[in-house]
Amino acid sequence: MPDAPSITPKPTRRPEWTALADHRAGGQPNLRELFATDPGRAERYVVKAGDLHIDYSKHLITDETLVMLRELATATGVFALRDAMFRGEKINITENRAVLHTALRAPRDAVIEVDGENVVPKVHAVLDKMAGFAEQVRSGAWTGHTGKRIKNVINIGIGGSDLGPAMAYEALRSFTDRTLTVRFVSNVDGADLHEATRDLDPAETLFIIASKTFTTIETITNATSARTWLLDALGDASAVAKHFVALSTNAEKVAGFGIDTANMFEFWDWVGGRYSYDSAIGLSLMIAIGPDRFREMLDGFRLIDDHFRTAPAEANAPLLMGLLGIWYGNFFDAQSHAVLPYSHYLSRFTAYLQQLDMESNGKSVDRDGHRVEWQTGPVVWGTPGTNGQHAYYQLIHQGTKLIPADFIGFAEPVAELSGEVRAQHDLLMANFFAQTQALAFGKTADEVRAEGVPDGQVAHRTFRGNHPTTTVLATELTPSVLGQLIALYEHKVFVQGAIWNIDSFDQWGVELGKVLAKRVAPALTEGTAVPGLDPSTTALVAAYRSLRK
Numbered sequence: 011m012p013d014a015p016s017i018t019p020k021p022t023r024r025p026e027w028t029a030l031a032d033h034r035a036g037g038q039p040n041l042r043e044l045f046a047t048d049p050g051r052a053e054r055y056v057v058k059a060g061d062l063h064i065d066y067s068k069h070l071i072t073d074e075t076l077v078m079l080r081e082l083a084t085a086t087g088v089f090a091l092r093d094a095m096f097r098g099e100k101i102n103i104t105e106n107r108a109v110l111h112t113a114l115r116a117p118r119d120a121v122i123e124v125d126g127e128n129v130v131p132k133v134h135a136v137l138d139k140m141a142g143f144a145e146q147v148r149s150g151a152w153t154g155h156t157g158k159r160i161k162n163v164i165n166i167g168i169g170g171s172d173l174g175p176a177m178a179y180e181a182l183r184s185f186t187d188r189t190l191t192v193r194f195v196s197n198v199d200g201a202d203l204h205e206a207t208r209d210l211d212p213a214e215t216l217f218i219i220a221s222k223t224f225t226t227i228e229t230i231t232n233a234t235s236a237r238t239w240l241l242d243a244l245g246d247a248s249a250v251a252k253h254f255v256a257l258s259t260n261a262e263k264v265a266g267f268g269i270d271t272a273n274m275f276e277f278w279d280w281v282g283g284r285y286s287y288d289s290a291i292g293l294s295l296m297i298a299i300g301p302d303r304f305r306e307m308l309d310g311f312r313l314i315d316d317h318f319r320t321a322p323a324e325a326n327a328p329l330l331m332g333l334l335g336i337w338y339g340n341f342f343d344a345q346s347h348a349v350l351p352y353s354h355y356l357s358r359f360t361a362y363l364q365q366l367d368m369e370s371n372g373k374s375v376d377r378d379g380h381r382v383e384w385q386t387g388p389v390v391w392g393t394p395g396t397n398g399q400h401a402y403y404q405l406i407h408q409g410t411k412l413i414p415a416d417f418i419g420f421a422e423p424v425a426e427l428s429g430e431v432r433a434q435h436d437l438l439m440a441n442f443f444a445q446t447q448a449l450a451f452g453k454t455a456d457e458v459r460a461e462g463v464p465d466g467q468v469a470h471r472t473f474r475g476n477h478p479t480t481t482v483l484a485t486e487l488t489p490s491v492l493g494q495l496i497a498l499y500e501h502k503v504f505v506q507g508a509i510w511n512i513d514s515f516d517q518w519g520v521e522l523g524k525v526l527a528k529r530v531a532p533a534l535t536e537g538t539a540v541p542g543l544d545p546s547t548t549a550l551v552a553a554y555r556s557l558r559k
């Protein structure tokens with residue numbers, strides 16, 4: 011059957027796309043030359059968004075490129091889709107859902123309607139309930155079944171029900187109550203739960219079961235094992251009420267698991283899993299940093315939401331970052347994008363972005379259901395500097411691939427660092443600036459020769475440079491700045507999905523593996539034959555069983 015005609019023109023068929031392709035074919039921009047002919051770009055190619063100072067001068071672009079990219083954004087309807095998202099329209103078309111993570115940080119007096127109902131009062135009611143509970147745990151008013159104070163908080167969840175709070179807990183460690191032990195369990199590998207609980211007293215431990223659907227096998231399995239661990243120690247089923255709370259959209263399943271829905275913190279189907287950590291999913295984080303800091307973080311998100319909604323295209327940071335990704339992915343064939351935070355506290359930041367970006371834009375079918383003929387989301391990767399410099403930066407500097415990178419750094423270390431440790435911060439940032447400099451400008455063969463390097467070694471020691479980077483700077487990593495950074499990337503991902511004409515808000519690609527795992531599990535445990543199982547998997551299952559002790 012022939013494909014139904016496309017409702018939306020393919021982005022690649024638009025004149026604005028063709029113009030960019032021609033522009034790209036016109037030559038390879040060179041950063042040394044671009045700065046030599048236009049030194050003013052260092053000041054001009056800077057955008058301010060909230061507290062973020064974003065320098066994009068080290069990109070393979072000119073004023074003309076930027077104009078053309080913005081024209082592509084206009085032509086592909088980025089701004090119209092953005093406004094539809096903020097209004098609460100059902101832009102997640104394959105699930106017929108609104109996409110309203112922005113409502114999670116809307117002010118109390120905002121009005122955002124889904125199906126004719128203002129959702130903002132519900133958002134604030136849950137935030138208030140979370141704050142009340144968080145304060146009870148922090149103050150010791152909420153005690154365990156035996157009357158002991160809660161000292162340990164374990165979030166059990168996976169994907170969007172884990173990565174956000176786990177990342178933010180690490181990022182904001184210096185703002186956390188250090189008397190609490192907060193851990194995150196996600197993997198169905200029992201080792202995860204075992205290591206998280208082995209040194210804890212069940213009587214002092216609170217489990218937060220985080221699952222939008224409350225059907226995810228990893229989470230339900232871990233939650234069940236956690237309940238066994240608790241009851242083995244406390245011996246009384248009524249203990250669950252004081253040691254388990256749930257974060258979910260599914261009250262029925264929560265009740266079915268045995269958690270009192272009075273201890274459930276709700277969110278809604280218009281909050282995507284990977285966009286959910288400032289919903290009830292952030293409860294573990296709120297307990298760790300306190301409700302006031304959590305609200306500061308939400309304010310940070312909102313600053314960038316407002317910026318994305320209102321800043322003109324020339325000064326719109328998420329738009330710009332999205333367009334730069336399009337430039338490299340679609341016109342230079344770059345396959346990946348590195349995000350390199352120079353903050354040890356951001357150790358989980360890129361892992362969080364992997365879900366945000368790759369689950370959103372890892373699609374190959376457009377919004378009309380046609381296979382795309384253009385590249386979509388990149389492979390996102392990276393770890394904090396300076397560690398990466400001694401691992402994979404070699405490939406970025408001298409390998410054969412073009413890898414655009416975002417460098418994120420801070421002018422100040424977190425306030426808690428003092429004395430000698432504080433002094434290390436300038437060294438950290440010296441590395442940061444040195445790397446973006448080396449990546450952009452490299453080292454020519456003549457420069458290498460001038461250092462007296464023997465001819466046979468010159469090629470090895472030459473750096474061709476011309477590697478594009480964005481520099482994102484802020485004064486300090488605070489809850490607000492973290493919120494700003496996350497919102498920046500959320501909206502960047504949105505811009506790219508809009509241009510590629512894909513649904514950035516579904517995730518059908520993770521379903522197949524889930525179904526197959528359930529099908530094959532009995533073959534592993536009981537050795538039962540799975541009808542229709544392919545020969546390769548059948549042989550592997552047999553090998554697995556024969557290797558068992």
Ligand code: F6P
Nearest residue numbers: 169170171221222223226283520
């Ligand atoms: O990985 C697929 C996914 O559906 C994610 O989008 C989601 O964040 C994760 O699973 C967890 O789902 P749930 O919160 O329903 O347990």
